[in-house]
Amino acid sequence: MDLSSLRRRLPVAAVVVTLLSFFSWAGVAQKLESSHIDQMKFRHIGPVGNRLVSVVGIPGNHLVYYGGAASGGVWKTEDGGIVWKPVFDKQPVHSIGALDVALSDPQIVWAGTGEAFIRSNVSVGSGVWKSTDGGSNWQHMGLDNTFRISRVIIHPQNPDVVYVASLGHAYGTQKERGIFRTTDGGKTWSHVLFVNDSTGSSDLLMDPNNPRILFAGMWQLDIKTWGRKSGGKGSGIYVSRDGGDTWKRLTGKGLPTQPVGKISLTMSKSNSKIVYALIETADGVPQNGAKSAESGELWRSEDGGESWACVSHNLDLTGRGAYYTRTRANTQDADELYFMAASFSYSTNGGRSTVATQGQMTPNWDHHDMWIDPTDGDHMAVAGDGGIAISYNHGKSWHRSQLPVAQLYHVTTDNSIPYNVYTNRQ
Numbered sequence: 001m002d003l004s005s006l007r008r009r010l011p012v013a014a015v016v017v018t019l020l021s022f023f024s025w026a027g028v029a030q031k032l033e034s035s036h037i038d039q040m041k042f043r044h045i046g047p048v049g050n051r052l053v054s055v056v057g058i059p060g061n062h063l064v065y066y067g068g069a070a071s072g073g074v075w076k077t078e079d080g081g082i083v084w085k086p087v088f089d090k091q092p093v094h095s096i097g098a099l100d101v102a103l104s105d106p107q108i109v110w111a112g113t114g115e116a117f118i119r120s121n122v123s124v125g126s127g128v129w130k131s132t133d134g135g136s137n138w139q140h141m142g143l144d145n146t147f148r149i150s151r152v153i154i155h156p157q158n159p160d161v162v163y164v165a166s167l168g169h170a171y172g173t174q175k176e177r178g179i180f181r182t183t184d185g186g187k188t189w190s191h192v193l194f195v196n197d198s199t200g201s202s203d204l205l206m207d208p209n210n211p212r213i214l215f216a217g218m219w220q221l222d223i224k225t226w227g228r229k230s231g232g233k234g235s236g237i238y239v240s241r242d243g244g245d246t247w248k249r250l251t252g253k254g255l256p257t258q259p260v261g262k263i264s265l266t267m268s269k270s271n272s273k274i275v276y277a278l279i280e281t282a283d284g285v286p287q288n289g290a291k292s293a294e295s296g297e298l299w300r301s302e303d304g305g306e307s308w309a310c311v312s313h314n315l316d317l318t319g320r321g322a323y324y325t326r327t328r329a330n331t332q333d334a335d336e337l338y339f340m341a342a343s344f345s346y347s348t349n350g351g352r353s354t355v356a357t358q359g360q361m362t363p364n365w366d367h368h369d370m371w372i373d374p375t376d377g378d379h380m381a382v383a384g385d386g387g388i389a390i391s392y393n394h395g396k397s398w399h400r401s402q403l404p405v406a407q408l409y410h411v412t413t414d415n416s417i418p419y420n421v422y423t424n425r426q
Contacts, residue, residue, distance in 0.1 A: 047425055048387075048402040053115050053368040055383035056099045058106045059375045066135065067388045068096030070115045071123050072405025076135050081390050081401045087135035095123035097149040097167075102159040103374075107134045110141075112149025116167045116202065117368055118221065118228065118322045124148060124169055128162075130186055141186030145169075145176040151204040155211050160185040163214065163244065167200035170221045179204060179216050181244045192244040198222060199234030202262045202325070208269040208374065214240045215275065215305065216247070217263030221322070230280060230322045231261030231287075237277055239305050254301075254308035256281055256294045262318075262325040268334035269374055275301040276329060276337060276351065277308070280321030298327075298337075298351045311351045316343055328370040332377035340367035344382070346395070363389030363398045 054068030066087075067075045073088035074096055088096070088111065097115045102108035113125025127143035143149075146166035155161035161183050168177035177200035179193035193201070199220040207213035216239075220232030237250045251257075261280030268274065277300075282293035298312040318325045319341030330336035339345040339354065344367050347354045357363075364384030373379035378394040387402040407426035413419045 044404045045421065046404070047406050047423070048404055049406045050385040050387070050402075050426060051366075051368075051405070051407055052383040052385075052387055052403065053117055054096055054099045055369050055381045055388055056101050056371050057373060057379075057381055058101055059103065059373050061106070062379065062392060064106070064134075065371075065381055065388065065390065066099050066101065066109060067383055067403065068099045068111065069094075069403065069405040070117070071095050071407055072403065074099065074111055074135060075388075075403055075405075077401070081388060081399050084388075084401060084403055087131075088129075088138065091129060091138055091140075093126040095125050097125060098152045098165075100152040100154050100162075102154045103156045104159050108132055108154070108159045109135050110152045110154060110162060111138070112146075112152040112164055114146070114148035114167075116148045116150035117324070118170065118223065118230075122148075128152065128164055128186065139186075141182075142189060143176070143180060145174070146180070147176070148200070150200075150202050153204055153206045156208075157211070161243075162186065163204060163206070164189075165201035165204035165216065167202060167219065167221070170200065170223045172222075173197035177201070178218070179214075179244065179247075190244075193218075193238060193240075193247050195234045195236075195238075196220075198232065203264045205265040205267060205275075207267065207272045208331070209272045212241060212243045213272075213304075214244055215265045215267075216240075217265050217277070219262045220259075221262075228322060231282075232259050235260045235263065237263060237265070237305070250305060250308075253306065254310070255299060256296065258282070258290070258292075258294045260294075262321050264326045266327050266329040266337070268329040268336075269331045271334040273302060273304045274329075274334040274350070275305050276327060277301075278318060278325055278327045278339070280318055280325055283315060300350055312354065314345075314354055316341060316345060316356065317354065319343070324368070326368060326370070328372060330377045331372050331374040336377075338370055338372075340370060340382070340384070342366055357395070360397050361395055363391070363395070363400070 051070040057065045075084045098112040109131040111129045124147040129138045147169035148167040151165040153163045164180045202219035203217040205215040220234035222229045238247045264278040284295040286293045296310040297317045299308045317339045324341040326340040328338045335350040337347045343356045345354045363382040364386040366385035369383040389398040408423045411423045
């Protein structure tokens, strides 16, 4: 049978396999040289979407944004979301957990790798990366074994001071969990908050009016092939009032007394005495043989974290707790909150009541992260399974961008000529 007959009878994938076998058998190609592989060129054939998990913009700038994909690197737009370009493809890691841009120098961008939104198919990373030229070039800055980074925060006045919240790989015990700090731009790191080898950080918050004040949400998490245990005695809220040198765990005074799970934290520049904690509880269902269980979703403090009150029991605010649990306060209104889950909800009264958006007011689906301009509360961006959505009118409408970063479980072809490609997207 000649090669032309093979082409007519077999799909392309089979032709490739057959040709390789034929050449190997014939002794024509004894070794597949890397130079041959380098000649191959890939082109994107779809589908678009999904799972953007981090987004950040530049205050006062309506054109430049960065988006981090769960398994597709870092993307940048310089025209308000019309065109996006990959800026991280040359690096040996594809999963992005958190992004931040220095307020004092917008050319400085940090990327924490490994996503912290836990499900059965999440990817781990390789520590933190830094760019000093707006994402054109990147340098690896260590913390390789943190594996999943939930938040990166750059000091607003000194870009050499950076905080990293590590969740860890979560498949077993390890020491590289908690809060890390550098004061020399990433040359050296201090492990400033460590609870135990089963507890990492699900969120980190810096007071926008006083960068010495930090709140950390710590999350005890254990993943096995047969299940996931979210929560435990290690979970809780910790506060530092000296830039991370010392930390105090907040207990009692209105906070849950039984073990909790994932925690997200937020506050507004307009009044940073008001602090919010979105907490994964057992929702009234006893776990692991316990006789009772607490419920509640959103807690509010009006005195800088000294005392707390539960203001909402709405389960939609956290959704699937381990996978979502993320909230943001508007930078110019301490009573205006946003909640990212399968739905996108907001509150204008400090979380006491919430509204799930519909239609044009819904930025995305399966929402994960939100950035609000500290100089303009109408200017915001949201990352989710539908890509990046940008609004300039307080969320009344959104410009939506989908990027070619779809997560695919299987790819196959059929025997048609020309052949069809089939896949199932996450």
